Amino acid sequence: MALHGIPASITLAQGILESRDGNSRLAKEGNNHFGIKCHADWKGGRIYADDDALNECFRQYRSARESFDDHSDFLKKSRYSSLFELEITDYKGWARGLKSCGYATSPEYAQLLIRIIEENKLEQYDEQGLMLADKDDLPRRAGNKVKARITPETGKSNAKKNRAASGDERQEITLSGNHEVLVSDNRIKYIVARDGDTRESIAREIDLNVFILDRFNDFDRTKELKPGDIVYLQPKRMQAENAECVAAEGDSWFSISQKNGIKLKRLCKLNNTTSDKPVVAGARIVLKKKA
16 A cells, blocks of 8 residues: 555455455465456466456466555556545445446445455555555565665664665655755755646656645645645655754745644644644744654
8 A cells, every 4th residue: 555555355255245355266375456457568477367368367466565565556547547536435436436447347346345345344544554654664665666766764773874874865766857855964865846847747757646646745635736846856854954944925834844744733732833823924833753
């Protein structure tokens, strides 16, 4: 979910339904948990089974993990693009969207997925996925060709080792659009938006789901980038490098959060306010919890 932007509950429910709880022949012998057929562009292993016709070709994987990754990639086809406009926790919308996009022919497909999710409380894994996305704790994929190599910080010790080994974190990321990758005072990689940049174009450029980019930056779907806007390529921190700052004329809680690399909700909590409240110019803004 954190890597692909697809609700974990939906992926799990589809796997449960399509593989008959992991007991189908395709799942047992071919590690195919979603019943995905070969199609013309498939170059991997093959397993044959009767479906709409006799002896049809299905994809065969070396592991269940490969099957889950391929299923997520499969849903990124243009046919299913409308699903990614939904909230990532809206499993009911995703279930109905899969049916309307033609993923399955059964008229009860959406309701079957929803029932599986609710009976097994699979929505709890959506919350875990959001937590991983917020922490930028993204799993690596074997053989994955990533345009922007953003090393996941899977723990404080690993993060320190990565920084010590690289010397300069900026060298870990290269962007095809030639944006200069900068590093904030509290060690968050970011770029500065240029004319014509959009949330979607930057997400594509770094091979990241736009939902994850939005969460890194506290963007909402209506956000339109302007030249000079800061766009973080990693999650903002729970506190800023400096203990406080002075609000400038025209500042909002969001703009202060972006300038200082601190999560918007955390900034508001530190200052006992909400993001919709105005900021008074000249006010002292708390950026770090007092020791």
